[in-house]
């Protein structure tokens with residue numbers, strides 16, 4: 722009995738020591754989302770320099786809930802679906818991108834404005850929590866740092882000449 726407990730304790734200790742440094746998050750961005758109560762989405766790339774891990778959740782204070790989503794093909798239409806976790810394989814890279822896996826903010830509590838920075842906590846099964854600052858880009862942005870083509874949003878009230 723004692724040995725079983727000792728083994729369990731050792732396993733817990735190992736779990737607690739899983740190295741967050743093995744996980745590298747790059748190129749995060751999210752899209753501006755002006756509607757309170759609406760939804761938003763964030764995208765980023767996760768590189769795992771260690772052993773198999775899973776992204777099991779995300780946390781942010783900009784919405785009522787944060788979910789992991791993927792897109793699945795339903796007939797000719799791609800629909801979003803909530804998933805419990807996203808696998809991040811050993812020495813693998815997982816890209817969360819528009820049209821694929823993403824982090825979904827459900828029920829925004831304030832408008833998410835272009836130019837803002839949203840702190841996002843990623844929760845990994847082994848690596849634990851990793852906080853990422855996610856820059857907010859224009860609505861419809863498809864990639865980090867990609868700007869909407871000039872004139873894509875005619876009549877917008879914002880003046881971008883200061884950028």
Ligand SMILES: [Cu+2]
Nearest residue numbers: 790801823825
């Ligand atoms: Cu979604």
